[in-house]
Amino acid sequence: MDKKLQKIFDKHKEDRNTVAILQDLQSEYGYVPEKECKELSLALDISMVDMFGVATFYSQFKLEKEGKYVISLCRGTACHVNKSESIMKALETFLGVQECGTTSDGLFTLVPVNCIGACARAPAMMINGTVYGSLTDEKAIEIVKKIKEGDK
Amino acid sequence: MKTCLFCGKELEVGKVHHESSECKDKISEVNNYLEKDDRITVGVATCGLAAGAKKSLDVLRSSKLSMPVDEVGCSGMCFNEPIVSVRIAGKTFIYGEATEDKIRNIIKTIKDGTRHDDCFIGEKLEDIEFFKKQKRVLMSNCGLVSPLVVEHYIAREGYKGLMHAVELDSGEIIAEIKKSGLRGRGGAGFPTHMKWDIFSKSSGEKYLVVNGDEGDPGAFMNRTLIESDPFRILEGFTIASRATGAKKGIIYTRAEYPLAVETLEKAISICEENNLLGKDILGIKGFDFDVEVKTGAGAFVCGEETSLMKSVEGKRGHPMPRPPYPAQKGILGHPTNINNVETYAHVANVLRYGSSFYEKIGVEKNHGTKAICLAGKVLRAGVAEVPLGITLREVVYDIGGGLKNGKKFKAVQLGGPSGGCIPEQFLDTTLDFDSVPKLGAIMGSGGVIVLDEDDSMVDVARFFLTFTTSESCGKCVPCREGTKRMLEIVDRVSKGMGQHHEIELLKRLAKVVQDSSLCGLGKSAPNPVLTTLKYFGKEYEEALGQKKPNTFMITDRCIGCGLCKRNCPVKAISGTPKAKHHIDQETCVHCGKCHKVCPVNAIDIL
Numbered sequence: 129m130d131k132k133l134q135k136i137f138d139k140h141k142e143d144r145n146t147v148a149i150l151q152d153l154q155s156e157y158g159y160v161p162e163k164e165c166k167e168l169s170l171a172l173d174i175s176m177v178d179m180f181g182v183a184t185f186y187s188q189f190k191l192e193k194e195g196k197y198v199i200s201l202c203r204g205t206a207c208h209v210n211k212s213e214s215i216m217k218a219l220e221t222f223l224g225v226q227e228c229g230t231t232s233d234g235l236f237t238l239v240p241v242n243c244i245g246a247c248a249r250a251p252a253m254m255i256n257g258t259v260y261g262s263l264t265d266e267k268a269i270e271i272v273k274k275i276k277e278g279d280k
Numbered sequence: 281m282k283t284c285l286f287c288g289k290e291l292e293v294g295k296v297h298h299e300s301s302e303c304k305d306k307i308s309e310v311n312n313y314l315e316k317d318d319r320i321t322v323g324v325a326t327c328g329l330a331a332g333a334k335k336s337l338d339v340l341r342s343s344k345l346s347m348p349v350d351e352v353g354c355s356g357m358c359f360n361e362p363i364v365s366v367r368i369a370g371k372t373f374i375y376g377e378a379t380e381d382k383i384r385n386i387i388k389t390i391k392d393g394t395r396h397d398d399c400f401i402g403e404k405l406e407d408i409e410f411f412k413k414q415k416r417v418l419m420s421n422c423g424l425v426s427p428l429v430v431e432h433y434i435a436r437e438g439y440k441g442l443m444h445a446v447e448l449d450s451g452e453i454i455a456e457i458k459k460s461g462l463r464g465r466g467g468a469g470f471p472t473h474m475k476w477d478i479f480s481k482s483s484g485e486k487y488l489v490v491n492g493d494e495g496d497p498g499a500f501m502n503r504t505l506i507e508s509d510p511f512r513i514l515e516g517f518t519i520a521s522r523a524t525g526a527k528k529g530i531i532y533t534r535a536e537y538p539l540a541v542e543t544l545e546k547a548i549s550i551c552e553e554n555n556l557l558g559k560d561i562l563g564i565k566g567f568d569f570d571v572e573v574k575t576g577a578g579a580f581v582c583g584e585e586t587s588l589m590k591s592v593e594g595k596r597g598h599p600m601p602r603p604p605y606p607a608q609k610g611i612l613g614h615p616t617n618i619n620n621v622e623t624y625a626h627v628a629n630v631l632r633y634g635s636s637f638y639e640k641i642g643v644e645k646n647h648g649t650k651a652i653c654l655a656g657k658v659l660r661a662g663v664a665e666v667p668l669g670i671t672l673r674e675v676v677y678d679i680g681g682g683l684k685n686g687k688k689f690k691a692v693q694l695g696g697p698s699g700g701c702i703p704e705q706f707l708d709t710t711l712d713f714d715s716v717p718k719l720g721a722i723m724g725s726g727g728v729i730v731l732d733e734d735d736s737m738v739d740v741a742r743f744f745l746t747f748t749t750s751e752s753c754g755k756c757v758p759c760r761e762g763t764k765r766m767l768e769i770v771d772r773v774s775k776g777m778g779q780h781h782e783i784e785l786l787k788r789l790a791k792v793v794q795d796s797s798l799c800g801l802g803k804s805a806p807n808p809v810l811t812t813l814k815y816f817g818k819e820y821e822e823a824l825g826q827k828k829p830n831t832f833m834i835t836d837r838c839i840g841c842g843l844c845k846r847n848c849p850v851k852a853i854s855g856t857p858k859a860k861h862h863i864d865q866e867t868c869v870h871c872g873k874c875h876k877v878c879p880v881n882a883i884d885i886l
Contacts (some may be wrong), residue, residue: 145594147577178595185753186577188535189304199363200536204497205693205729206655208743242580242747243537245500247655247727248662249330257538261330 129171132156132165137171146182150189159190187241195230195237197275198253201268204243206250215251216240218265222272228250235279236272282555282563286310287430293563294446296439296556310435314424316370317496318347320390323363323423325507326500326539327662334360335380353508355423357410358662360401363423368393375410376401410660413678415641415649415667417633418625422508426545430550433511440557441631445519450480453523457627460635461647466491466583466620466696467724468800469646469713472627475617478607480524482615487495488526489611489618491519491588492533492540496696497747498727501651502621503582504663505532506540509625514571516624518557521569524617529571532588533621534793535578544573567871581752584799585862586616587753598755599799620725622651643669646712654680656729657687666711673707676730687732691815695724697751698804700811701737720811722804737816738774738823744808745770754800759802761838762793766809773823780824787813796866830870830885833862837882844874844883858862 129137135150149168160183169176183189199218201260216227219238223231230237246252249261253268260271284291284298285305297303315318322328322337335507340349347368357363359375364386367373373395375386382399389396405423425432431884433439445453458473479486490513494502505513517529548571551557561567579597581587587597588612609615609683626648630638638648646668652675655661659681666675672692683689691701700721702709709715716723723785731740745767754760769786772778790806797803813820834844840858852868855861863874875883 143594147591147592147594148574149576151577182594186579187577188578205696205727205743206498206661208497209656209729209731209735209740224281229462240537242495242751243497243499243579244326245494245503245534246327246330246358247498247500247653247729248327249361250661252330254536257332261327261687 129167129187133167137168141172144174146174146178150179150183151175154189159193162191167279193230193234195235196279197255198237198239198243199233199253200239200241201274202242202244202246203240204247204250205242206247207243207252210250212251212263215253215263215265215268219268219272221233222269235276285434285554286397286709291563295443295562296434307435307808310431314432314435314693316367318368320345320347320349320367321352321365321423322349323354323361323603324351325504326537327354327358327504327713328361328363331361331377332379334484336362336364336378336383339380339383340387345387345390351423351428352424353427354504354505354663355868356414356419356663356665357404357408359660365423366390372403373400374402374405375399375491390725393864410662410664411681411683413666413670413674414664414667417629417641418622419509419651419663419665420513422504423513426508427508427510428546428550430511430547430554430556433509437632438511439515441628442515442519442522442556442562445522445631446567446848447561450523450525453519453631454480456635457523457630460630460638461642461645462623462626462630462638463646463713464620465622465626465650465725467698469723471621472619475607475619476520476524478605479526479615479617482607484614485528486526486615487611487617488517488520488529488530489588489592489616490529490533490621490624491583491585491618492531492621493576493583494534494537494621494643494725495583496511496698496725496727496752498655498693498696499653499725501653501663502533503537503540505625505651506537506541510543511551511786512625512628513621514547514551516627517571518569518628519627520617520619522567525652526617527568527570529569530591530592530611531571531573532582533545533573533575535575541573541575548573550686550812572691579753580747581753581799584801586617586799589616596753598753599801601798622725641667643710643712645714650711650723650726652711652726654728654730656693657684657732657735658682658730659684668708668712671708671710672702672728675728676707680728680730683730683732687734689730690733690735691731691737693729693731693740693808694727695722695804695807697721697747698800698807699724699727700730701740701815702811703815720807720814722807736774736823737812737819738770740877741768741809741812742767742774745805748801748805752805756796756802758793758796759798759805762789762797763802763805765789766793766806771807775818776823778824783813783820783824801881830872831865832863832868832870832872832875833884833886834863834874835882835884836860837880839880839882841879843877843879847873847877849873 251263252261286303304534324333362379364375386396436714462472463469582591582597586600591597749763752759838860845853852864
């Protein structure tokens, strides 16, 4: 067991809280990796069925590695009536990915989320914790473009 | 708190500050700082940040002004963010939409001590239209204090409620809550004192939980409260611990609210440092209360209390049948009491101002205020605190300022995916826990989404069903399958491919899902469909009217019996016996008779 995994094991060997274990795994590795998950499942005596049952139940857990920047586009009610669907399409075209897809350079992952609570500034999106509001198709693309350029 | 935050001397048991003149002077100094002295505040809650408040703040801080520049929470005027409030020589200028480019002009006027007219919106909050019909007791600190400075909170009568609570015994605190008439603010409006009463009688290890899993799209009042005034929630939570004897507290909130989680965690550690949480709170032996923050992992159903408990235990968030109630058997089998974020904040107020103060606000059986979130096609979107019993018209037009872009009002959507759409003729309905359900909607957590003439109600119903279908946990069949089939019908109707008889089917299905689902998610999932059908049935009719008529085609299975030809009312079918027949599409009236009479089912519907 590597160091990172050992730390998670030590933290949860008493409570064996699957959600917390997966949250820690995800924050360490960026996603829930299958191999490490198996190791922990054996060590903590939690069946893999339970592990993956929980991992697939909650939308937060990712079973694949995500891009460096995760674009969470809000699909809440206020955003929906303010045309978030069209922004999703615009971003899909711009990035060349489908919903939940990651760009081939591993830079961006585009995910729809239920509500980020920025309804008053709908439509909104969150990129790695930063919220951008009052979007239009062009504005959303502009923001992503800027991040892309800034990353070079 | 071992030593007083204001004078540094040792504190008496059960107090957060002294009653000495020295302390009182210090407290009024803080209050003067907050309300009278020269200072600049910038709202940096999530909505402010989304509008670019961080940049405005940076510009202000780097321009070396002679007064302090403070970060505060959100006053609720999300539509006007970033909000910068400047106070010079006793005069306050509140500026809206003070973005980076505009802030430089504002800075010039600050230096001259004058007013910049461009983005000026008022001198006092009370003068601004958005606030005129509001009653602010819960949000009185929002946008004024620095959220993580406990001295600010205490100076504004914070922890007075807890100081009062520790003088009472458990029964007396619950009696006070009962007298105030406080009902849970999470949605159902269940009387808080009843929950607490049952819970306080259980013994052994038990858990108190704050439900901050604000999953309703369109609701963000909990986020605003946490980000702008976290100590009020923690004070109410601690009072609950005092009243019920629980020593463990869990605040369950959403991972989608990173700033709120961070604020809560910091606020908790500040409380622990100052003996406001942890062991022997306020120096009272045995008054222990440990609080931890747990973030949800993104499942709407976890706002339901039994699934929330499963999620806290680390399992899939499947709801459980009740009884046993959480107060009997909850987290890890221990008694558990769950209340909404806002409910706890109200508890702090009830104990601070007394139940009689609270009782006076609102209407019969609905006392106090409610934080609501206005969003959608409304001019002024944001968080408002209103007395229960205000009419929807006042909310939409007086507070919200009517509709954006001069469009015509169509409906308000109350209560998110579990709520319903209310048309114009019911705008004079009062907003309270008893009137709204009569219209088929629910108060829910208080999300008010305004829809205009451009919004298709069939699409709104489809949107909410898409949401509930994807968020249904899958445990019970009525919800898992029922919502899916309902979505299929609404989807067909919205695409102009629905059939008239399907509307009846939709209604029947909705009834079954409502009656037989296990938890609140399923029971309330048909509400958006039922209310749109009831009030906007015409739109469904129109969508059905656009339906293309069925096209009938005779396939190779035809045996040439001629039955269809004989039955066609318009003689559109031709063909010789024992050979494949043909329908002339120009003449066909799409009655479907041929399809019905065909003995070998050779006629397809396209």
